[in-house]
Amino acid sequence: MATIWEAMCLAVPVKIVSINGDEAETEIAGVRRRVSIALTPEAKVGDYVLLHTGYAIGVIDEAEAEETLKLFEEIASLSEVH
Amino acid sequence: MKFIDEYQDNKLARGLAYKIAQRSTKTIRLMEFCGGHTHAILRYGIRQLVPKTVEMRSGPGCPVCVTATADLDKAIALAYLPDVIITTFGDMIRVPSSYSSLQQAKAEGADIRIVYSTIDAVEIAKANPGKSVIFIGIGFETTAPTIAASILKAQQDKIENFHVLSLNKLTPPVMKALLDSGEIKLDGIIGPGHVSVIIGPHPYEFIPRDYGVACVISGFEPLDILLCIDKLVEQIEKGEPKVEIAYPRGVKPEGNRKARQLMGKVFEIGEANWRGIGIVPQSGLKVRGKYERFDADKAFSVSLKPPREPEGCRCGDVIRGAAMPPECKLFGKVCTPESPVGPCMVSSEGACAAYYQYGTPENSQGF
Numbered sequence: 287m288a289t290i291w292e293a294m295c296l297a298v299p300v301k302i303v304s305i306n307g308d309e310a311e312t313e314i315a316g317v318r319r320r321v322s323i324a325l326t327p328e329a330k331v332g333d334y335v336l337l338h339t340g341y342a343i344g345v346i347d348e349a350e351a352e353e354t355l356k357l358f359e360e361i362a363s364l365s366e367v368h
Numbered sequence: 369m370k371f372i373d374e375y376q377d378n379k380l381a382r383g384l385a386y387k388i389a390q391r392s393t394k395t396i397r398l399m400e401f402c403g404g405h406t407h408a409i410l411r412y413g414i415r416q417l418v419p420k421t422v423e424m425r426s427g428p429g430c431p432v433c434v435t436a437t438a439d440l441d442k443a444i445a446l447a448y449l450p451d452v453i454i455t456t457f458g459d460m461i462r463v464p465s466s467y468s469s470l471q472q473a474k475a476e477g478a479d480i481r482i483v484y485s486t487i488d489a490v491e492i493a494k495a496n497p498g499k500s501v502i503f504i505g506i507g508f509e510t511t512a513p514t515i516a517a518s519i520l521k522a523q524q525d526k527i528e529n530f531h532v533l534s535l536n537k538l539t540p541p542v543m544k545a546l547l548d549s550g551e552i553k554l555d556g557i558i559g560p561g562h563v564s565v566i567i568g569p570h571p572y573e574f575i576p577r578d579y580g581v582a583c584v585i586s587g588f589e590p591l592d593i594l595l596c597i598d599k600l601v602e603q604i605e606k607g608e609p610k611v612e613i614a615y616p617r618g619v620k621p622e623g624n625r626k627a628r629q630l631m632g633k634v635f636e637i638g639e640a641n642w643r644g645i646g647i648v649p650q651s652g653l654k655v656r657g658k659y660e661r662f663d664a665d666k667a668f669s670v671s672l673k674p675p676r677e678p679e680g681c682r683c684g685d686v687i688r689g690a691a692m693p694p695e696c697k698l699f700g701k702v703c704t705p706e707s708p709v710g711p712c713m714v715s716s717e718g719a720c721a722a723y724y725q726y727g728t729p730e731n732s733q734g735f
Contacts, residue, residue: 296404296588297510297562297618299371315369322487324517325627334371336565336618339457340485341514344565344624346371351617355374358591361598362383365390 297336299346302329312337371617375589376412384594385417392601397423397553399689401539402560403430403717404588410726412590418597425552425689426722428542428642429560431507432459432715433687436641438675439535440465443504445670446533447478452668453496454480455489456504459715462708466676486518493522493530502664505532510562512536512653513627516634519655519662533664534655537640539563540571541651545642547579552689556600558593559585561615566631568623569611576609587615634659643711644684683710686719693723700724 300312300319308324312335319337323329326342335342400406406426409415415424428434444465447454454470461470461482474480479499483489486503493501505515515532522530539560547554559572564585575583582603586596596614603609613619631653640652655663677684680698685691693699693712703709705721712718 297565299369301370322514322517324521325513325624325630327626336562338510338562339514340487341517343510343513343562343627344618344620347617347620351371354592354595354617358377358380358384358595361387362380365383365386 297338297343299334300337300342302331302333302335302342305329305331310335310342312342372589375587375591377591381417381590381594384591384598388422388594388598388601389419391598391605392419392421394605395421395423396555396601396604397425398556398558398597398600399425399427399554400558400586401427401429401543402558402563403433403715403719404562405429405558405560405586405593406719407717407722408588408590408593410722412593413726414590414593414597417594422597422601425554425692426686426719427546427689428645428687429508429539430687430712430715430717430719431511431537432457432463433683433711433718434537434542434642434644435460435463435506435535435711436643436675437466437677438672439641441467441672441675442670443533444468444470444473445672446502446664446668447473447480449500449668449670451499452479453492453499453501454478454504455483455492455501456480457484457506458482459717460504460506462714463711464678464709466673486514487521490518490522490525490527490530493527494525497529500529500531500667502531502533502668505534505536508537508539508560508563509566509631510560512635513566513624513631516630519634519659520630522662523659528661531662531664531667532655534635534653535640536635536653537642538637538651538653539567540574542642542645542648543572543575545645545648545651546688547575547581549688554581555604556582556584556609558596558600559583559611561585561587561592561618564613564615564619564623566624566627568621569613569619570621572611576611580609582609584612584614585619587618642687644687678709681710683712683720686712693720693727696720
């Protein structure tokens with residue numbers, strides 16, 4: 287059975303370390319991989335992109351990611367269960 | 369790993385589950401449309417975390433599972449043609465078809481190679497100019513732009529022995545087909561996160577407008593899914609269904625325009641054959657005439673016997689959310705991941721495989 291990383295619906299967040307044309311070198315947990323950024327021409331070095339079957343399909347919005355985490359913290363602090 | 373670990377926090381998950389339980393008074397039914405969500409929901413025991421008022425069903429969101437037997441039969445027939453190399457995502461190879469499987473064809477000498485990406489398939493074509501390389505193009509809007517990009521790459525690099533059997537499918541039309549059938553009543557839909565990275569939230573607007581059903585787009589970590597369920601419960605309790613994004617770090621209101629542009633350049637919308645559902649109009653992607661030399665349907669002709677469904681297999685019912693995997697008599701007995709009868713037990717995104725692996729409180733992994 288395929289691992290969750292190979293599942294087709296899934297896209298994994300990887301960090302762009304360098305860009306050459308429409309290809310980028312990315313890194314996740316110390317593993318480097320070349321990916322196509324043909325679908326995300328706006329991606330820059332340092333961005334996290336969602337990697338799906340060899341292609342970056344979207345750039346992660348870090349400010350939104352922070353907001354969501356803050357929301358989780360607020361919910362947890364308001365609930366009585368800890 | 370950044371953007372993963374922080375969305376798996378156990379304490380925050382319990383906080384969210386508590387909030388959902390406080391909110392929820394009505395008995396409701398939600399459906400996740402994405403196979404990635406099915407896997408995550410069962411793996412992390414989300415069904416056990418949410419209150420008993422919230423019933424959860426899986427939908428037609430596993431690309432391998434929804435591929436019709438007749439289409440798989442065609443892929444296998446193509447594999448037996450001389451001088452053909454079939455390239456495919458891994459899960460497809462083990463799916464039993466009417467008379468064979470890609471795995472059996474491979475054992476009988478067909479050249480079938482598992483690839484991680486369409487990029488690899490194009491490379492194989494480049495390295496084998498004397499052969500025809502056919503990529504089995506399954507998947508939804510998440511994957512279709514990558515397949516479009518591979519056809520454009522093959523055209524640009526003049527790799528004329530690369531072909532795609534386009535079985536790509538579109539999500540909103542099948543949602544509409546399920547809602548129209550009325551077979552199971554739904555109150556809310558957990559919207560597919562990575563399909564929505566591409567198409568954005570707007571194509572789902574008919575769901576609350578025409579059917580009064582809530583739709584919240586979710587990420588794939590357990591906290592993302594709990595946040596999505598919380599928002600769905602809130603909308604349903606208030607009686608104000610709408611489309612919301614609970615995965616804003618990935619899904620932008622406009623989606624990914626570049627990806628949609630490439631998809632529209634290479635593909636046109638046509639009907640598609642879905643396992644368990646049948647032909648759904650406007651739910652598939654066909655290669656445009658301009659790129660027909662890359663279209664396996666145009667470049668090759670195979671004769672097929674009428675398709676045969678595996679006896680007793682309820683994959684079709686499971687795909688429509690009309691049956692839970694354990695309701696199938698074959699589940700876990702005749703049909704296991706080691707010896708699957710239908711695709712829902714083969715694919716890691718299939719509901720039967722996810723139930724088999726994680727489906728009880730004892731074997732869900734938790735987090």
